[in-house]
Amino acid sequence: MAKVKSLADLKRMKEDLQSKMDLREKSNAPDSILQVKVGMATCGIASGAKEVMNFFIEESAKRGIAAVVTQTGCMGYCYAEPTIEVKMPGKDPIVFGDVDVKKADEIIEKYVKHGELVDGIIPVNYNTID
Amino acid sequence: MHILICGGTGCRASKSELIQTNLEDALKAKGLEDEVQVVTTGCFGFCEKGPIVKILPDNTFYIEVKPEDATEIVEEHIVKGRQVMRLLYTDPDKKETVSDAKNMGFYKKQIRIALRNCGFINPENIEEYISRDGYGALGKCFEMTPQDVIDIIKKSGLRGRGGGGFPTGLKWEFASKNEADQKYVVCNADEGDPGAFMDRSILEGDPHSVLEAMAICGYTMGADKGVIYIRAEYPLAIERLKVAIGQAREYGLLGKDILGSGFNFDVEMRYGAGAFVCGEETALIHSMEGLRGEPTVKPPFPAESGYNGKPTNVNNVETFANVPVIINKGADWFSAIGTDKSKGTKVFALAGKINNVGLIEVPMGTTLREVIYEIGGGIKDGKKFKAVQTGGPSGGCLTERHLDTPIDFDNLLAVGSMMGSGGMIVMDEDDCMVSMAKFYLDFTVEESCGKCTPCRVGNKRLYELLDKITEGKGTREDIDLLRNLSAVIKDTSLCGLGQTSPNPVLSTIENFYDEYMAHVDDHKCVAGQCKALMQYVVDPELCVGCTLCARNCPVDCITGERKEAHVIDVEKCIKCGACMDKCKFNAISIQ
Structure with a gap:
């Protein structure tokens, strides 16, 4: 291991290391960043939720978007798998259906970056209890 | 995903190391070892319910995990994304399970400054500390003059956490003003109050924060040597410190010319034999010198003539753990927390007859009632609160009428106890x-x-x-x-x-x-604890003569015929209580 020779060195090192700890830092304050939940029940996985989830994890990192991507159980929209729920800070969560990699890309570019809604939104028909 | 496992002494005693091995094996069996990182961290504080396992990013908090639960956690939670409900914490009031620690009464009122990294980073990995701004405060100090740094600490209002409550900045200033060819920074890790484990947990969970603060202190007073005086009965803390010191040297964050500033600082350790008096700074210094651990009259204060007769600054572990945060976030941020004369937070080790035994950190000014009932979850088995002992053997006990006293140095002194190092032992109606x-x-x-x-x-x-x-x-x-x-x-x-x-x-x-x-x-002990003042008697109305008590009495002092009331011979009785435990008709009582 090379020695840390200056404060600038230390800062650079900190930045490099931060990505490793990202996941833990973010789970401390999940409400302040983008949260994506991917429905990963049997039906979801069978229709390709795993690729969509990986795409979100990789692309959000690549495009510099701070996000927590987690898996969740069946959301009940089996007709529209894979389904994902996207929650932007300060906004109500939105559920998108039939999300493939292409759609996921559109969601990131349009909704996440610019707040534009895209096709495929499933109206939320239930309330969650806290 | 990350899986955090508590590696504090308490949880390790409940096999947390085996849990880790089992989790790693289970992950390997599923081919997930590259995707999921298993990390040992310091104490989460909720020792009552240990061992604790936390899954990130969804922040699921599992309690009382056993090594054999590892497979289920991996197969259910990691693979299928379903929480293992039976391992979640159940809110004692609402009887509902709580999966996120943030919603648990135990954590709600806490602010973690000294414990900021405990239960979050791996204490044996310096890189995790660096990624959390570690050693950044030291670097920041090098861009200021030593006096500037002292002024920040003075302005923050930080007071010694070992018990005395002396202003830390002032102590540093005294040590910095005394000229000498050699000066020393000493960390007092001789935690001795019965039932206290704050310092141990900090050293086990975040050793680098103490090393960084010692280096900062060294910079302000012109000392290039630091010594940690730690009791040998803290083997895990010693082990983690050794690893931390080794890594800091390897990264050049201890040693010569740290961060190119020209400042040299290194730390070594001295082991104490666990004598309570060695927590007193002069006795501690004598013990470090190889002399008998006895105190001497002050003055001279260690700041003038301490270790080896040289100017020495002695601070407690928790005091040091606060320092890097104060430098990073500023004196104003710190002094905004707490009360008028006591700033910041205080770590307490909650013990005794309380539901949530554990390690907590609350802002100064939190009331005893909040600590005992909201964080501590109230008294065990629904008994009545009687007293709380703060400050260990040097402190006093406080009662019901002190419960709404905001905790700080001066308030506790005013009601006849003291802050001490942070032990808090709760007693119920059964305690004499x-x-x-x-x-x-x-x-x-x-x-x-x-x-x-x-x-x-x-x-x-x-x-x-x-x-x-x-x-x-x-x-x-x-x-x-x-x-x-x-x-x-x-x-x-x-x-x-x-x-x-x-x-x-x-x-x-x-x-x-x-x-x-x-x-x-009256020769009576209300709590029924003083054996000499107790008498076991059989109520002839309730006794059915089943002979169970007589058969279980170790000294054969109970006599009576079958189906007739029995009698205890008070002269022969050794008051062991075996008869009362055995009686199925509640016929035996203490008078």
Whole structure:
């Protein structure tokens, strides 16, 4: 291991290391960043939720978007798998259906970056209890 | 995903290391070892429910995990994304499971500054510390003059967390003003109060924060050597410190020319044999020098003549752990937390008859009621709260009427106790206050170094008087004698140990005078703890003559015919309580 020779060195090192700890830092304050939940029940996985989830994890990192991507159980929209729920800070969560990699890309570019809604939104028909 | 496992002493004793191995094996079996990282961290604080396992990013908090649960956690939670419900915490009031620690009563009122990294980073990995701004405060200090740094600490209002509450910045300034060819920074990790484990947990969970703060202190006073005095009975803390010191040297964050500033600093360790008096700074320094661990009169203060006769600054572990945060976030941020004269937070080790035994950190000014009922979850088994002992053997006990006192240095002193290092022992209606005072005196008598007479002989006499009272042989004069003797010991002892050792006696007499009187006048112990004052009796109305008690009595002092009421021979009875435990008809009681 090379020695840390200056404060600038230390800062650079900190930045490099931060990505490793990202996941833990973010789970401390999940409400302040983008949260994506991917429905990963049997039906979801069978229709390709795993690729969509990986795409979100990789692309959000690549495009510099701070996000927590987690898996969740069946959301009940089996007709529209894979389904994902996207929650932007300060906004109500939105559920998108039939999300493939292409759609996921559109969601990131349009909704996440610019707040534009895209096709495929499933109206939320239930309330969650806290 | 990350899986965090508590690696504190408590959870390790409940096999957390085996849990880790099992989790890793289970992940490997599923081919997930590259995707999921398993990390050992420091203490989460919720020791009552250990071992703790936390899954990120969804922040699921599993309690009382057993090694055999590992497979289920991996197969259910990691693979299928379903929480293992039976391992979640159940809110005792609402009877609902809580998966996120943020929603648990235990964590809601806490602010974690000294414990910021405990239960979050792997203490044996310096890179995780660096990624959390670690050693950044030290770097920041190099861009300021030593006096600037001292001014920040002074302005923050940080006071010594070891018990005395002396302003830290002022202490640093004294040490910095004394010129010498060699100076020392000493970390006091000789935590000795019964039931206290704050410093141990910090060292186990975040050793680098202490090393960084020691280097900062060294920079302000011009010392290039740091020594950690730690008791040998903390093997895990010692191990983690060794690893931390090694890594810091390897990264050049300890040693020569740190971060190119030209400042040199290195840390070594000294092991103490676990003598309580060595927590007193002069005794600690003598012990480090290889002499007997006995205190000497101050002045000279260590800041003038300490270790090896050189200017030395001694601070407690928790005090140091606060320093890097103050430098990073600023004095104003820190002084905004807490009360008028006590700034920041305080770590407490909650112990005794309380539901959530554990390690907590609350802002100064939090009331005892909030700590005991909201964070601590109230008294065990629905019993009634009686007293809380703060400040260990040097402190006093506080009662129901003190519950709404905001905790800070001055308030606790005003009500006859003290902050101490942070032990907090909760007692319920079954605890006898005279016996409690006797317990602490027993400890002090054992730990007195014997150098000065008031402490060596006086405490022994106090103990004997208390013993006499618990035996039912005490008189009212004995209570007066306890008071007078206590005053003399306090006034004439050499060091803090003797000056504070009568506090448990005085505060129990003050707050539980009736209980002392009951022991003396009526020869009764209300709590039913003093064996000499108890009598087991059989209620002839309730006894059905099943002979179960007689068969279980170890000294055969119960007689009676089958199907007739039995009788206990009080002369022969050794008061073991076996008969009362066995009786199915509640016919045996204590009088």
